Amino acid sequence: MTLRTAALRRIFELSATLLPIMAVVAAEPKQAFTPTQVSSTPVREAGLSAFAMMERVLLHPRCVNCHVPGAPLQGDFKRLHYPPVQRGIDGRGVAPLQCATCHSTKNSPLANAPTGLETDGKPGWHMPPAHMKMSWFGLSGPALCKVFRDPKTNGERSLAMLEEHMATDHLVLWAWEPGPGRQLPPMDKSSFDEQVRTWIRNGAPCDAQEPLHASAGRTRADLNADAAKSLRAVVDSGILTATTPARSQP
Amino acid sequence: MISFQLNGQSQSVDVPGDTPVLWVLRDTLGLTGTKFGCGIAVCGACTVHVDGQQRRSCVTPVASIAGQSLSTIEAVGEQDEVGRAVTQAWVRHDVVQCGYCQSGQIMAAVALLKVNKRPSDADIDQAMSANLCRCGTYARIHAAVLDAAKSLA
Numbered sequence: 001m002t003l004r005t006a007a008l009r010r011i012f013e014l015s016a017t018l019l020p021i022m023a024v025v026a027a028e029p030k031q032a033f034t035p036t037q038v039s040s041t042p043v044r045e046a047g048l049s050a051f052a053m054m055e056r057v058l059l060h061p062r063c064v065n066c067h068v069p070g071a072p073l074q075g076d077f078k079r080l081h082y083p084p085v086q087r088g089i090d091g092r093g094v095a096p097l098q099c100a101t102c103h104s105t106k107n108s109p110l111a112n113a114p115t116g117l118e119t120d121g122k123p124g125w126h127m128p129p130a131h132m133k134m135s136w137f138g139l140s141g142p143a144l145c146k147v148f149r150d151p152k153t154n155g156e157r158s159l160a161m162l163e164e165h166m167a168t169d170h171l172v173l174w175a176w177e178p179g180p181g182r183q184l185p186p187m188d189k190s191s192f193d194e195q196v197r198t199w200i201r202n203g204a205p206c207d208a209q210e211p212l213h214a215s216a217g218r219t220r221a222d223l224n225a226d227a228a229k230s231l232r233a234v235v236d237s238g239i240l241t242a243t244t245p246a247r248s249q250p
Numbered sequence: 251m252i253s254f255q256l257n258g259q260s261q262s263v264d265v266p267g268d269t270p271v272l273w274v275l276r277d278t279l280g281l282t283g284t285k286f287g288c289g290i291a292v293c294g295a296c297t298v299h300v301d302g303q304q305r306r307s308c309v310t311p312v313a314s315i316a317g318q319s320l321s322t323i324e325a326v327g328e329q330d331e332v333g334r335a336v337t338q339a340w341v342r343h344d345v346v347q348c349g350y351c352q353s354g355q356i357m358a359a360v361a362l363l364k365v366n367k368r369p370s371d372a373d374i375d376q377a378m379s380a381n382l383c384r385c386g387t388y389a390r391i392h393a394a395v396l397d398a399a400k401s402l403a
Contacts, residue, residue, distance in 0.1 A: 083380035096304055096361035096377050102291040104309040106268075113290035113309060121314060 033168060035160035035216050036197040038204075042212050047202030051145050053195040057185045058136055058148065062175035066127035067136040076183045091129040099125040107179030115182075117174055124170070128155070145206035158217025159200050166196050252316050257325035267313030271305070272296045274312045275322060283323040283353050287382075294381030297354035297361075298322050304361040323353035332363050332402065339398035347385035355381050359395045367402055369395065 057063060065073040065081075074081045083102075088094040093101070103125035105118040117124045128134040132155050136144055147153045149162070157165060166172055176189045185192065199205075203212025234240065253262040256279070263278050275281045275298070284307055287295030291306035298307045299321040321329065327337035336359045346352050355378070362369060362377040369377065374395050383391065 084376055095365040096358065097380060098303060101304050101380065102306050102309070104291070104306070105311055105314045108290055108309055110290050112292070114292075114306075116309065118314070121316075123314065 033164045033219065033221070035163055035219050036200045038159075038213055038216055039201045042201070042203035042205075044202065044205045044208070044212060047199050047205040047212070048208070050195045050198035050202065051204075051206065053187065054192065054199060055140065055144060057175075057187060057192050058144065059140065060175070060185045061183065062178055062185055064136050067134055068127075069133060069135040069137060072127050087127055087130055087133075089130050091126045099123070099127075107177070109180065111179075111181030113179070115174070115179060117171060119170070126171075132156075142207040149204055149206060158219070159204050159213060160216040160219045163196050163200055163216070164220060167193050252312050254312075254315050254317060255319040257321055258319075258329070261320075263312065265312060268311045271298065271307035271310045271312050271315060271320070275307065281322055281324050285350055285353055287351065287354070292382075293351070293354075294358060295351045295354040297357040297381065299326075299357060299361060302361075302364065304358060321357075323357060326356060326360055332398075333360050335398040335401045336360050336363065336394070339394040339401065343390050343394040343397060345387055345390040345394050347383075347387050351381060351383045351385075355383065355391055359391070359398065362395065363399055363402065367399060369399055371396075 058067075061073070061076050061078050065075075065078060071084065071086055072081045073079060083097060085097050085099070086094045088098070091099075093099045100123035102114040103123055104114070104116040105121070105123050106116040108114070108116065115125060132153070134147075134153060134155060136147060139147060149159070151157055154162060155165075173189070175185055178184065187195075200213075200216055203214070205212055251262050251264050252267060253260065255261065261279070263274050265274055265278055269278075272284060272286060275284050276286070284298055285295040286308060287293035289308050291309040294306070296306055296308040297304050298310075299305070299319075300310070300315050301318050302321075305315075326333040328334070336356055340346065340352070340356060345355075358378055358381045362374065366373055366377075371392070374392055378388075378391060378395065
């Protein structure tokens with residue numbers, strides 16, 4: 001194997017590892033965030049009570065209409081979505097009917113209009129992607145809690161990442177600014193954030209038996225730093241420049 | 251000043267960024283083929299294409315299409331073979347009754363046939379379901395989309 005081949009293989013390996021991370025990092029708002037640490041003396045009952053409060057928000061139509069196993073729902077009564085759009089691979093619909101067909105960059109001032117959301121100046125409305133549906137529909141209590149908490153079903157998020165997502169993601173924030181004619185979640189945003197922090201501080205329990213979490217895990221910033229460090233290591237190794245062949249003169 | 255490509259030509263407009271594309275087309279640029287229906291992105295009469303994807307122009311702020319390519323009903327029959335096939339099928343099937351929704355219907359049909367050259371009946375029903383017609387020309391719309399697809403085969 002030549003040095004050049006080895007370098008290219010290394011880049012492909014890094015890309016396979018880093019691109020999903022970088023995609024998630026890019027999708028998250030770039031705000032300062034300090035994760036809640038798990039208490040050294042967690043109180044399970046306090047954590048379970050906090051999740052019971054969180055559950056009221058998670059199962060509210062503002063959230064669960066898109067956290068479904070199939071096509072999205074709509075409205076305050078979780079009705080079938082009109083028009084009958086599909087999730088699509090990336091959660092943005094299937095052409096020619098995509099979320100952005102009707103969901104623009106901001107809420108309409110008129111009632112009954114589709115919602116709007118901006119991501120980098122473009123229409124940003126979407127639901128979870130096909131490979132990670134994050135469906136909460138029909139779940140409650142411990143079952144909902146475990147799906148919400150498990151990285152295999154929550155978008156590969158640690159507790160710290162879940163907290164950041166709940167606290168800062170613009171699609172989550174939209175639930176409290178849904179435009180005219182839509183119900184708000186059953187508690188204000190700051191109260192919801194406090195319940196999330198209480199749940200994590202007390203070990204993020206989902207039931208009365210399982211062991212409590214001892215750590216909130218890694219943050220997006222940690223992953224971002226790791227990705228930058230790995231890329232820097234490749235560049236610093238010189239493997240990329242050393243393999244560039246000298247151009248022959250005609 | 252907000253700049254974009256309009257039907258293949260460079261276009262700049264001096265309007266507030268939150269002005270809906272529909273108002274820019276109709277009031278600023280005088281292109282009245284795109285219609286105001288419901289004003290809340292539900293009926294589909296205002297459908298245009300942005301970078302080839304259909305959009306409801308009544309709720310699309312013009313700033314959000316800066317630098318992108320906007321296509322309207324005025325040019326759809328001239329731009330490519332799909333647009334020509336759809337407009338010709340529309341004439342053959344005499345689809346139009348009052349006509350108010352039809353520019354949006356044609357834009358939706360073109361968007362469908364650009365991603366699905368051989369749509370099934372169900373594909374057509376689903377793709378066209380977001381465009382309403384108060385005259386009830388749905389059967390003729392459906393037949394014209396099928397016919398356009400056949401002519402493109």
